[in-house]
Amino acid sequence: MTQAYIVDDREVDRYTARRRLAKSGRFTAVHEAEDGRDFLDKLYGAVRTDGEKGPLVLMDIRMPLMDGFETAEALREKLVEHGWPKDVVVVIVSSSGAPMDRQRAMKTPLVRGYFEKPLRGHDVEEMLKLLDAA
Amino acid sequence: MMTFDTVALAFGVTPVPMLLADGEGLVRLTNAEFDSLFGYEAGALVGQPVEVLLPRAMKEAHVGLREAFAVLPAKRRMGAGRTVAGVTRSGEALPLELALEPVTVDGTSMTIVTAVDARAQLRNRARIRAIMDAASCTMLVVDEEGRIEFVNQAVEALVGYRPEDLLGQTVEVLIPEQLRTAHRVYRRSFSSLGEGRAMARGRMVSALHRDGHAVAVEGVLNRVEVDGAPRVVVTLVDLTERVAAEQAMSARALELERLNADLWEFSRSISHDLKAPLVSVSGLLTLCVEDLEAGEHGELAATLARAKEIAENSAAEIEEVLRLTLAPGVEGPQVGVALRDMVAELWEHLAAGLSGVQLRPTVPSDLTLMTEAPVLRSILRNLLSNAIQFRDMSKPELEVRIGAREAGDHLELMIIDNGIGIPADFLPHIFDLFARRGDRGGSGVGLNLARRNVERLGGEIAVSSELGQGTEFTVSLPLNQEQVK
The missing domain is CATH 3.30.450.20 (PAS domain)
Known part of the structure; x- marks a missing residue:
């Protein structure tokens, strides 16, 4: 059983991602956050659930306050501090196809994949493989 | 042993002006060249003291020098740049280069003086x-x-x-x-x-x-x-000016580099802003297609309506930018705008999906303004979205208060938020094109667009802010357009 977080300031894109994840039937809960800080608050405000894979985090890049890369960096720090969630899988979901953003994603800790919006069915299958491999 | 006759013979053949003086400083012999140089008849100088050839001011001192020279004779060569002043018979100053040669003539100490006219030199x-x-x-x-x-x-x-x-x-x-x-x-x-x-x-x-x-x-x-x-x-x-010019050039190069980086960031931002809604619509439509294929019609209507709304809003936003950049001087039609309704409609769209944001309009419900509706909408949208973008997450919720009041022949609109505020040093640049603050995204266009739109309506926009407290924008629009109550 797995939980997922969608971190995106565009509500409509959260909606699309939510529908996509729901179609896979793999997630017990899908949480939404409109920026990085909101995400970290929700993740560490949640009850710690051991023995679960994930969570899977779908991270947008351009967001107010903290962008997706900064949020991933902040998550890594929190992870070191709290010791969980060790199996977290972060994937970037962005409308940007810029090589610069892909390169930066590769260098960002915890980030395992890069997906261009809009999300399609096969993107979610890919994410599930990453999750299983983790 | 040099005799007077040998000296006379030598003086006769040399082309150089020469004079022989005895130990008393009396001229004993001159040659024709010497006499002519100083303007005397041939032989007229013989028996005269050499001081007659000197300027008056030097005569007395020269006697002493001459006596010292007689006691301790020393050869004096012609030297570069060492000219002395002589005087011709007519009293004209004559710059000379002199050489003195102590000699013994018929057993007596004498001096041969060679003079060269230094005027040409x-x-x-x-x-x-x-x-x-x-x-x-x-x-x-x-x-x-x-x-x-x-x-x-x-x-x-x-x-x-x-x-x-x-x-x-x-x-x-x-x-x-x-x-x-x-x-x-x-x-x-x-x-x-x-x-x-x-x-x-x-x-x-x-x-x-x-x-x-x-x-x-x-x-x-x-x-x-x-x-x-x-x-x-x-x-x-x-090289002072050249160095300054080089410094100015390298400063200019740096400035251009910075502008270039800004422009790059701007195009990145703009392309994102233009692309994002299309990508969203494409995502929604793909879901609709899949729903249709699966025969699931439950969310179909709502999803299509969303896609339509995003497409329309996006088209309207692009229209706004185009209106300003392509037809800045062309006035659109004036229509009556119910301010409160416009604010509510914009807010619903901008704050959709955001938690902890609220709007407190203090706009009289019957306030209607005759103006170019799309321009006013653009102004309000930019100011409201700015408030949302720069909200203070440490506060329980974002409050945006909208107020309106008449001030003389103007309508003043206040948009007051409790966001993070604007640093004092950035405040003067807040309306500049491409002025961006921190890493909060934004293309640096929105507030510039807002100001240009306000000016298009003949109004003014002002801002005041306190860091950590919030920001207040005041838009003042002329009421000369007939206001309908």
């Missing part, structure tokens, strides 16, 4: 000096000991000394203190270099101004021979 020097003085660069002639023998007028503009202040000084007076010792060594090694290496190419060096500051100069050294003596001509070109 002095004229030549004066001509060269005038030419050098006319040069815009500074020129110095330096002797083997490093003493300044000549310097042109341009030196004053460069280092603040007048030429006469520098004559006879060593060139180190123009070298910054810490470099003087090294310069003495360079100077000596330069003068000992062979002819082939006599020229040092121009280099940028520092000259010491009279007031103590260093002046950037390019110095070129050339070895020359002046009247048979080795000299170095130093040419100094003031």
Whole structure:
């Protein structure tokens, strides 16, 4: 059983991602956050659930306050501090196809994949493989 | 043993003006050239004291000098630049170069005086000096000991000394203190270099101004021979302006680089802003297609409605930018706008999906404004979305208060938020194009667009802010358009 977080300031894109994840039937809960800080608050405000894979985090890049890369960096720090969630899988979901953003994603800790919006069915299958491999 | 006759014979054949004087300073013999140089009849000077050939002011002193010379005779050669003044019979000053040769004639100590007319030489020097003085660069002639023998007028503009202040000084007076010792060594090694290496190419060096500051100069050294003596001509070109120009150029290059980076970031931002809604619509439509194929119609209508709304809003936003950039002067139709409804509609769209944001309009529900509706909508949208973008997450919720009041012939709209506020040093630039703050995204266009739109409506926009407290925008629009209540 797995939980997922969608971190995106565009509500409509959260909606699309939510529908996509729901179609896979793999997630017990899908949480939404409109920026990085909101995400970290929700993740560490949640009850710690051991023995679960994930969570899977779908991270947008351009967001107010903290962008997706900064949020991933902040998550890594929190992870070191709290010791969980060790199996977290972060994937970037962005409308940007810029090589610069892909390169930066590769260098960002915890980030395992890069997906261009809009999300399609096969993107979610890919994410599930990453999750299983983790 | 030299006799008077031998001397007379020699005087007769030499083309050089010569005079023989005895120990008492009386002229014993002159040649024709000497007499003619001073304007006397042939032999008219014989028996006269040599002082008749001197300017009045020097006569007395010369007697003493002559007596000293008689006691301790010393050969005096002609030397470069050592001219003395003589006087012709008619009283005209005659610059001379003199040589004195102590001789014994018929057993008596006498002196042979050779005089050369220095007028032509002095004229030549004066001509060269005038030419050098006319040069815009500074020129110095330096002797083997490093003493300044000549310097042109341009030196004053460069280092603040007048030429006469520098004559006879060593060139180190123009070298910054810490470099003087090294310069003495360079100077000596330069003068000992062979002819082939006599020229040092121009280099940028520092000259010491009279007031103590260093002046950037390019110095070129050339070895020359002046009247048979080795000299170095130093040419100094003031580089102050060139250095300043180079600094200005590199500052400009930096500025351009920064602008370029800004422009790059701007196009990145714009392309994101244009692409994002299309991508969202594409995502929604793909879901619809899949729903149709699966025969699931539950969310179909709502999803399509969303896609339609995003497409319409996006088209309207692009329209706004185009209106300003392509037809800035063209006025659109004036319509009655219910301010409160417009604000509510915009807020619903902007705050959709955000938690912890609330709007508190204090706009009278019946306030209707005659204006270009799309322009006013654009202004309000930019200001409201700015408030959302820069909200303060440490506060329980974002509050945006909208107020409206009439002030004379103007309507004042206040948009007040409790966001993070704007730093005082950034506040004056808040409406500048591409002015972006921190890493909160945004293209740096929105508030610039807002100001241009306000100006399009003949109004003014002002901002005040306190860091950590919030920001207040005041939009003042003219009410000359008939206001409908």
